[in-house]
Amino acid sequence: MKVTFTAKLKLRHSPEQKIALDAVTLAYRDALNHTSRVAFEQNKMSSAMKLQTLTYTGIRETFDLPSQMACNVPRQVAATNKGLWTKLKQHNDRQAQIITVKPKRRFRPFRGFDAPAKYVSRTLTYNFGRDFSWKKGQQVSVQTLEGRQVMAYEGYAAHLKHIEAGCKIGAAKLYYQRGKRQYYLLVSFEVDLPDPQPADHKTVVGVDVGQRYHAVVTDTRDRSLFFSGQAINQKKGCFEAVRKTLQRKGTRSATRRLIAFSGRERRFIADRNHSLAAQILNAYPEAVIGLENLKDIRERVGPHTRTKADKTAKVAGGSEQAKAEKRRKNNRRRSQWSFAELQTFIAYKAPFKGSMAVQVDAHYTSQQCVKCGHTSKQNRPGSGLLFVCEVCGFQVHADLLGARNIALRTLAVRQDWTATGALSVRPDVSDKEAKAARLLRYAELRWSPDTSP
Structure with a gap:
């Protein structure tokens, strides 16, 4: 290879x-x-x-x-x-x-x-x-x-x-x-490098990337790591405040400072992603690492916009301004989300640790219960960090659930690799029948034999 x-x-x-x-x-x-x-x-x-x-x-x-x-x-x-x-x-x-x-x-x-x-x-x-x-x-x-x-x-x-x-x-x-x-x-x-073989990668790992937790990692033995993004997001907020001040000033010296400042922020984020990738690979050497295929995620999800309820709301106290500011903050954080860079660093560094990275489907990884297979938006009350299955009542951290689902799908890829001798990741196709067949197979995956009826 x-x-x-x-x-x-x-x-x-x-x-x-x-x-x-x-x-x-x-x-x-x-x-x-x-x-x-x-x-x-x-x-x-x-x-x-x-x-x-x-x-x-x-x-x-x-x-x-x-x-x-x-x-x-x-x-x-x-x-x-x-x-x-x-x-x-x-x-x-x-x-x-x-x-x-x-x-x-x-x-x-x-x-x-x-x-x-x-x-x-x-x-x-x-x-x-x-x-x-x-x-x-x-x-x-x-x-x-x-x-x-x-x-x-x-x-x-x-x-x-x-x-x-x-x-x-x-x-x-x-x-x-x-x-x-x-x-x-x-x-x-x-x-x-020697061609990878299934026997060389006995550990299967799932990596869920996000904004509140930049990465949540788990393997099939339930050894998990959480990498909070709170401190990093606060630092990004400081960068944003300084950038707004310089943009309002508008002088030539402020423009020069903006250029230098943008490079500093970019290097700060890249250093953070390098550090995360190294920690993940050091914790799980010689593993098959599953990463979500998040291509065009921003276009699919779209920005936060004004809802009909926001437009018709008549609440005193400047609530409209507060909601608008919250939407702007969410859109800014989404635009600054550097998930692709982190995944690239993990895939790039993996061969040095005897590991390999594969991409798996990201559909419903945070909504599908790993205990009973039920998939629904209502499993995430208020889109918070707690996952509560509305069928079996299973509760777990939502990002940890996503990492477990990714690990299970990576395990399915490794099983196909072992059976056929060829490493083939799930095709990223738009055909509805092919997508339905893949999702049906994922719904049959279970994290534990202790399942609900």
Whole structure:
């Protein structure tokens, strides 16, 4: 089994070498923005070959980039536009589905193509063997406008071990962190790992991600971990308060501070997710870890909006303002929910611990009783943290119930893997009959043999 990792290498550059890296990254960024404007004028062109034909000569003459970088620029812009075209199609499909269900809902236009894609970060792409190569003594040679620059690097020991062993190296990105005034080289490499076997993963784990509890984890032996998000959410609230103050101020210095502040908040959240992923994998090594498939969860659930009761309520004391503020707070927290990043970190780190991550259906994981199989919204009174089955009376923490349901569905995937010899996750299809068949199978799963009649 071939697995691709990304090594973050800190470059030990001198002041002179930093000046050379500054020049090439700024020239590359200017070339990206120039090419983006050309592509926008050509009807948002997404063909890399056509865009390269139009812009290659101009990039070489105007920005003095080496030939390989001059080829990478139109490819990157074309890939960006191709992604935007895909998002446009998905956006229109979702809006059509929403309007079908709610005819009075206004069609929201896609804003991605209102202007050419703008590139701000000083990041460029290197090709192994052409723009960068390894040197003896843990050094790397990278291309600049003034020729090659050789500098030492450091990084995660496990990544360095694979690089020194001569693994297959892919492309790299030169990334600049403004706060530290430091350049990093993000190198992708491929490692051959033994094909996973069911016998190698005897533990089955379910991970339920949420906003009040960022992660609730349990295995089939009922060993559970709770990771509360209260302190993190309070910290996010502090970030939000400072951001509002700077936005109201509106000066140039406030705008600069906002940019730096957004990077700080993003790094804070990423550090939290890295820490959570590491704790989960250290607690459950060599396991099959089930993660919910939450693709397009925000579009499916939708934002909190004013209900008919809110509009007709005539309660004194500013209750309308309180409700509106509560809706805004809920929408903000939902938009800041970084579940995909956490799941990506878990899946990325899992092979280093001898584990593997699979995605399972997320339908009704917080509404389905693990004791009798009954599924209903009424099992969650007030949508709180307590699950109370209206049929058998079983009570449990709602997020723990979700983790148990995910673990049971992961166990079903592992059983199919053992029986067939092929790891096949449940297909994410829209066919109603296929979905009904999967949900019927899930309803037969039980956490304990002590079930209700």
